[in-house]
Amino acid sequence: xxxxxxxxxxxxxxxxxxxxxxxxxxxxxxxxxxxxxxxxxxxxxxxxxxxxxxxxxxxxxxxxxxxxxxxxxxxxxxxxxxxxxxxxxxxxxxxxxxxxxxxxxxxxxxxxxxxxxxxxxxxxxxxxxxxxxxxxxxxxxxxxxxxxxxxxxxxxxxxxxxxxxxxxxxxxxxxxxxxxxxxxxxxxxxxxxxxxxxxxxxxxxxxxxxxxxxxxxxxxxxxxxxxxxxxxxxxxxxxxxxxxxxxxxxxxxxxxxxxxxxxxxxxxxxxxxxxxxxxxxxxxxxxxxxxxxxxxxxxxxxxxxxxxxxxxxxxxxxxxxxxxxxxxxxxxxxxxxxxxxxxxxxxxxxxxxxxxxxxxxxxxxxxxxxxxxxxxxxxxxxxxxxxxxxxxxxxxxxxxxxxxxxxxxxxxxxxxxxxxxxxxxxxxxxxxxxxxxxxxxxxxxxxxxxxxxxxxxxxxxxxxxxxxxxxxxxxxxxxxx
RNA sequence: CGGGGCGUAGCGCAGUCUGGUUAGCGCACCUGCUUUGGGAGCAGGGGGUCGAAGGUUCGAAUCCUUUCGCCCCGACCA
Numbered sequence: 001x002x003x004x005x006x007x008x009x010x011x012x013x014x015x016x017x018x019x020x021x022x023x024x025x026x027x028x029x030x031x032x033x034x035x036x037x038x039x040x041x042x043x044x045x046x047x048x049x050x051x052x053x054x055x056x057x058x059x060x061x062x063x064x065x066x067x068x069x070x071x072x073x074x075x076x077x078x079x080x081x082x083x084x085x086x087x088x089x090x091x092x093x094x095x096x097x098x099x100x101x102x103x104x105x106x107x108x109x110x111x112x113x114x115x116x117x118x119x120x121x122x123x124x125x126x127x128x129x130x131x132x133x134x135x136x137x138x139x140x141x142x143x144x145x146x147x148x149x150x151x152x153x154x155x156x157x158x159x160x161x162x163x164x165x166x167x168x169x170x171x172x173x174x175x176x177x178x179x180x181x182x183x184x185x186x187x188x189x190x191x192x193x194x195x196x197x198x199x200x201x202x203x204x205x206x207x208x209x210x211x212x213x214x215x216x217x218x219x220x221x222x223x224x225x226x227x228x229x230x231x232x233x234x235x236x237x238x239x240x241x242x243x244x245x246x247x248x249x250x251x252x253x254x255x256x257x258x259x260x261x262x263x264x265x266x267x268x269x270x271x272x273x274x275x276x277x278x279x280x281x282x283x284x285x286x287x288x289x290x291x292x293x294x295x296x297x298x299x300x301x302x303x304x305x306x307x308x309x310x311x312x313x314x315x316x317x318x319x320x321x322x323x324x325x326x327x328x329x330x331x332x333x334x335x336x337x338x339x340x341x342x343x344x345x346x347x348x349x350x351x352x353x354x355x356x357x358x359x360x361x362x363x364x365x366x367x368x369x370x371x372x373x374x375x376x377x378x379x380x381x382x383x384x385x386x387x388x389x390x391x392x393x394x395x396x397x398x399x400x401x402x403x404x405x406x407x408x409x410x411x412x413x414x415x416x417x418x419x420x421x422x423x424x425x426x427x428x429x430x431x432x433x434x435x436x437x438x439x440x441x442x443x444x445x446x447x448x449x450x451x452x453x454x455x456x457x458x459x460x461x462x463x464x465x466x467x468x469x470x471x472x473x474x475x476x477x478x479x480x481x
Numbered sequence: 482c483g484g485g486g487c488g489u490a491g492c493g494c495a496g497u498c499u500g501g502u503u504a505g506c507g508c509a510c511c512u513g514c515u516u517u518g519g520g521a522g523c524a525g526g527g528g529g530u531c532g533a534a535g536g537u538u539c540g541a542a543u544c545c546u547u548u549c550g551c552c553c554c555g556a557c558c559a
Contacts, residue, residue, distance in 0.1 A: 005508095005520070006492095015553075034550080090558070111559090145482070145557070158559070205559095213559095225559065262559050297517045337519045355518055365518095 004345065009276045014220045019149065021270055024345040025279035028149050035147040035154035042346065043266060045287035047157065050265055051137065053189045053285070054159060057181045063133040063161060068115050070139070071106040076114035079239040083113065086206025090142040092154075108141040113207065113232070113258055116162045117240030124254060127166045127246045131174070135161040150267035151224070151481050158262035164242055164254040168233075171255035175231040178259040179212045179456075182227040190265065191282035191398040192216045192272055193405055194226055195428075195476055197453030202440045205258075209233035215452040215476065217405040218271035221427045223452045223478035226268050229259035267481075272401050273370070279347030280370055282397050283390035289325040290317060290386060291348045292364070295336050295355040302332065306354055309379065313352065313364070316383045321390070344369060349393050350386065352377065370397055409476075414465055418477070422447040426479055434464035434472035442466075449477040 007020040022028050027043030030036075039047065055065070071094060078084045092108040095101060109115070120132060141155045161178060165171040179196050186192045194214035204211045208230040216226045237243065237253035246252050273280040283289050292313060294306035310328045317326040327348075331339050343351055352364035363376040366386075370393050377385045408427035412418045421429050426449075433451065435443075443466065444450050454473045464472035 013553095019552090030551080032550095086558090140559085142558070146553095146555090152558070156559070228559070260559070264559055295518060335517060335519090335521065337517095337521085340519055342520095353518080357518075 004277045004341070007276060007278055007345075010219065011276075015148075017276070018267075018271060021274050021279050021345075022149050025347055027266065027270075027279070030149075033154075035144050037147075037149055037153045037155075039157075039263070042287070046266055046269070046281065046285060047263055049285045049287055050190070050261075051159070053185050054181075054261060055135075055137070057185060058135050058159075058161065061133075061177065061181060063135045063163075065136060066134050067136055067138065068109075068112050068119070070109055072109050072112070072115050074105045074107055076118060077107055079114065080207045080236060082235075083207035083239075087111070087142075090144065092141050092143055109138075110140055110142045111258075111260075112136070112138075112140075112160055113162065113236050113256075114240070117236045117242060117256070120162075120164050120254070120256075121240045121242045124164060124242055124244050127244055130164055130166040130244060130254060131170065132164045133161075133174075134163070135159060148267075148481075150263055150270070152264075156263050158260050160258060160260045163257045164237070165256070166244065166246065166252075166254065168255050171233075171257050172231055175210070175212060175229050175257045175259070176456075178257070179214065179227075179229040182214050182229065182259070182261060186214055186216070186226055186265075187398065189282070189284045190269055191284075191394055191401065192226060192265075192268055193398065193402040195453060195455050196457075197455040197476070199228075199453055200440060200451035200475070202437045203451065205230045207232060207235050208258075209235065212456075213453055215478075215480075216268055216272065217401075217408065217428060217478070218268070218481070219274075219404065220271070221408050221425060221478075223428065223480040224264070224268050224271065225452070225480065226265060227259070227261040230257060232256040232258060273397050274347065277341075278345030280397070281347040281349060283349040283394045286347070286349050287325070288327045288346070288348050289321050289390055290350045290352060291327045291329050291343050292352045292354065293329040293336075293339055293343065295339075295353060298356075299332075301356070305359060309359070310354065313379065313382050317386055320383050320387050349390060352382075352386075368393055370400075412465060413463075418443075418449075418465060419447055422449055422479070428452070429477040430474055431465040431477060432460075432462035432472035433466060433475035433477075434469040435466050439466055443477070447477075448479045450480060452476045452478050452480060 006024050008016045010017045026040050028040055029038045031038050077087060087110045091110055094106040123129060137159050139155055139157050144152055144154050147153045163174050165174060183194055183196045186194045194216045196214050199211040199213055210231040212229045213225050214227045216224050218224050234253040234255055236256050242254040243251055244254060292310045294302055294310050296302045296306055314326045314328055329339055329343060349369050351367045354364050358365055363378050365374055366377045367374050409430060410421050410427060411430045418429055418431060421427060440451055454475050458474050460474050461471050463470050
């Protein structure tokens with residue numbers, strides 16, 4: 001297949017490739033305001049599908065949606081010491097409104113722990129009021145010095161879950177449960193293999209006792225934090241006075257959690273699955289799962305034979321794959337080559353092409369976006385075969401990404417081996433690590449790599465590669481976005 | 482916030498050093514004809530206050546000053 005002429009190769013310039021893919025697929029565009037982006041219809045449709053899967057899972061685990069305001073009194077932020085320190089530098093502040101200077105400046109929310117904490121303190125009096133399990137879908141703003149479409153923009157869309165519990169155990173369980181929900185959807189729906197684990201001290205959410213994250217490897221071997229779940233202890237409950245009377249009649253502070261995934265996931269999909277021809281979307285999140293492309297120079301033949309066939313297949317497939325998931329390409333003003341490329345760059349998982357030759361044989365020529373593989377699907381088998389092929393694509397994308405991660409994950413036991421990996425092509429490095437903030441900083445200065453997480457499903461321990469201390473936990477290091 | 486690069490048609494660029502026709506090329510767009518199974522061909526056409534402001538000059542896309550914006554690379558972050 002010819003190289004796409006509007007997309008630079010990954011080999012040549014990875015970050016330009018990323019931007020080219022997004023542009024070619026019409027996912028996003030730059031906004032007139034620095035650091036902000038426009039999410040175009042195809043990008044937004046992808047976000048809606050991502051949202052749909054997460055939202056279902058939140059509701060299945062007992063959460064409900066609500067909405068809290070965009071503007072937060074500046075003083076709220078200041079109630080939690082670490083929180084203000086972490087977020088103040090990147091807050092946008094509203095000082096004027098209605099033509100007058102405000103008595104108290106308002107910040108545009110960078111996250112909502114503070115307002116939500118304020119409200120929870122009103123809503124909670126008794127242990128019977130707990131747990132509170134609320135999620136909100138909204139935009140947030142964190143002023144960024146350097147932005148990148150989907151990965152880091154000043155304004156972004158996300159979901160933030162905020163829960164309050166009567167006991168520490170329950171809150172910890174919630175934190176880990178939601179991490180598991182994230183992992184499940186990322187792997188099974190977005191086809192992103194992720195490492196779920198605990199963050200290091202230096203990477204912790206400002207104000208949290210503990211932060212957990214799902215870390216994914218992009219196709220340039222760098223890590224991307226795809227979602228986080230925080231155990232906030234009683235820090236915010238103390239700051240906002242979320243107190244309640246327990247069943248013994250004693251006053252206690254609630255235990256809270258928060259967890260979020262954002263439009264960054266779109267960036268993760270792009271950088272995990274796409275290739276030099278453009279976007280590749282895993283079928284389960286693809287707004288358009290299959291496109292039918294009737295091809296003929298003969299208008300009469302198109303109208304009387306090809307299009308009716310195409311519509312028939314579309315209707316049948318929409319029943320099995322979901323409403324509106326099959327599109328018919330009717331861009332007949334374009335030449336066939338242009339039409340193929342347009343659909344390739346859009347990342348549509350499967351194309352069903354049909355011209356005179358296929359028509360005579362009663363088949364579609366199916367072409368997989370991920371592998372380029374072609375094969376015939378007889379008309380009468382469409383409903384049965386297409387979903388199966390889409391499942392195969394979904395599966396193959398996941399395992400291909402998993403295999404890539406495995407191939408680029410290295411176990412090291414000393415600093416020398418550690419440096420070698422990052423001096424070469426980079427990747428994930430597994431090493432026993434017992435250092436703190438200082439050691440992390442030194443490692444970052446020397447190699448650019450940071451602790452991505454201490455993976456959950458690993459209870460090995462060994463000698464720290466950096467400090468030589470025994471009994472160290474296994475950490476995964478990488479350069480990251 | 483530091484380093485680098487760039488602002489000329491929707492996109493990509495040339496022209497700027499060395500000021501001087503009516504500011505040009507490719508792609509895209511519009512019209513017509515011929516085409517049509519993996520990025521078509523021919524012909525015609527539309528589209529620009531050369532990022533902005535000030536200055537030098539008979540004359541500025543080009544020189545000077547100021548300014549705004551964007552992209553890339555680093556430090557900080559979902």
